[in-house]
Amino acid sequence: MARKIKPVSISSIAAELGVSPSAVSRAINNRAGVSEETRRRVGVLLEKYRFRPAYPASRLPRVAVVTGSAHLAPYSxxxxxxxxxxxxxxxxxxAALVVPESGRGRLLDLVRxxxxxxxxxIVPACFAADFPVLSASGLPVMLVDETVVFPGSGYIDNDSRTGSLEAARYLIGLGHRRIGYIVSRSATSNHRERFDAYREALAEAGIGFDPALAVSGIEGGGEMEFGFRAMRKLLSRGKPFTALMATNDEIALGAISAAREAGLRIPADLSVIGFDDNAFSAFIDPPLTTVRHDAEQxxxxxxxxxxxxxxxxxxxxREILPTRLVVRSSCRAPRQGRE
Structure with missing residues (x-):
């Protein structure tokens, strides 16, 4: 009969070391009244048994992690x-709070x-109406995917400008001159930076910006549906283009679906670049060229x-994380005469 293995506990560690359970507890919690040698020995056994004391949740500071219901996307x-x-x-x-539109403007009450x-x-632009109240509350607020600053806030964002510039320059370097752009509905500063950088890259290459090749403002649906409908609208204008940039990978995926519906081949007829490098982006057909930034980090x-x-x-x-272009199979040089 197999010997029953006793679970590791503060008491069992104390017994193994020949000290009291209270001494082990003081060592774990970094309190006074225990020698440095005992702290060291306790630490060795904690590592050996991979032991973590079970603290009641009420003893730990609780952080509200907030996103809007419209933003439950791969990025979030x-x-x-x-x-x-x-x-x-x-x-x-x-505490994860998924807040619908009806809850905006009273976010502080939900947090309290x-x-x-x-x-x-996360994607805080949709909570802009709550910023003044949050600032006045004295609570520390971290923004992810935004660089808005107000008292008591900090942010972690990505270098959208550099990433978008690199993507646009890559397409221009392949020979594309007519490059479309689908602008996300999210009113975040980094999405605006991505679009502005696209226009900046066109200007530095001596290519005039054509408003007919940019689409925004289509309401309803998620990001993929938005990309699908935006691409349909772009194609309906009758303005030829050989490449497309999108402010995120979901929009790019929806746009690819609409392009195929119209009989276009990716990348033979149309090159496509996204942004974010979501988990699915390497596995769609063709694998999507995109701009990577570390949302998990x-x-x-x-x-x-x-x-x-x-x-x-x-x-x-207030920190900006780097981006980098990830070249896959969704882009190629335009066919001769279609630049």
């Missing part, structure tokens, strides 16, 4: 994954209902920032 999921990775460290807890000590906003850093603020008062950061 990646940010949430990074936040969860940090929260698993056991120094803060998190959850007894939260800090806020992380952005979530991790945002969670760490609010934890450090709550623990020590360390100022919230």
């Amino acid at each position: 999921a990646s940010v949430l994954s990074g936040i969860c990775r940090y929260v698993c460290g056991g120094t803060i807890s998190a 209902d959850q007894q939260c000590s800090a806020v992380i906003l 952005a979530g991790f850093l945002a969670a760490r920032a609010v934890d450090e603020y709550l623990q020590s008062g360390k100022p919230l950061p």
Whole structure:
């Protein structure tokens, strides 16, 4: 008969070391009244048994992680994954709040209902009406995917301008001169930067911006549906173009579907570039050329920032993460005579 293995506990660690359970508890919680040698020995056994004390959630500061119901997209999921990775460290807890449009303007009440000590906003532009109240509340607020600054806030964003410039220059370098653009409905500063950088790249190459090759403002549906409908609208204008940029990969995927509906081949007839490098982007047909930034790391850093603020008062950061172009199979040089 197999010997029953006893679970590891503070008491079992204390018995193995020949000290009291209270001494082990003080060592784990970094409290006074225990020698450095005992702390070291406790640490060795914690590592050996991979032991984590179970703290009641009420003992940990709680952070509200907020996103809008319209933004439960692969990007937001990646940010949430990074936040969860940090929260698993056991120094803060998190309450996820998916707030519909009807809840905007009263976000502070929702946060207080959850007894939260800090806020992380994912795709925060849709909560702009709540910024003044959040600022006045004194709660630390971290923004992910935005660079708006107000008292008590910090942000983690990506270098959208550089990424979009690199993407547009890549298409121009392939020989494209007529490049369309689908602008996301999200009114975030980095989405505006992506569109502005596209226009900047055209200008530096001596290519005039044609408003008929840009689409925005289509309402309703998710990002893929928006991309599909925007591409249909772009094609209906009758203006020829050989390449397309989109402010995110979901829009690009919807646009590819509409292009194929119209009989266009990707990339033989139309080159397409997205932005974000979502998990699906390498596995669609053809694999999507896009701009990568680390949304998961952005979530991790945002969670760490609010934890450090709550623990020590360390100022919230204002940080821009790098991007890079990922070249796959959705782009090629235009056919001769179609530049």
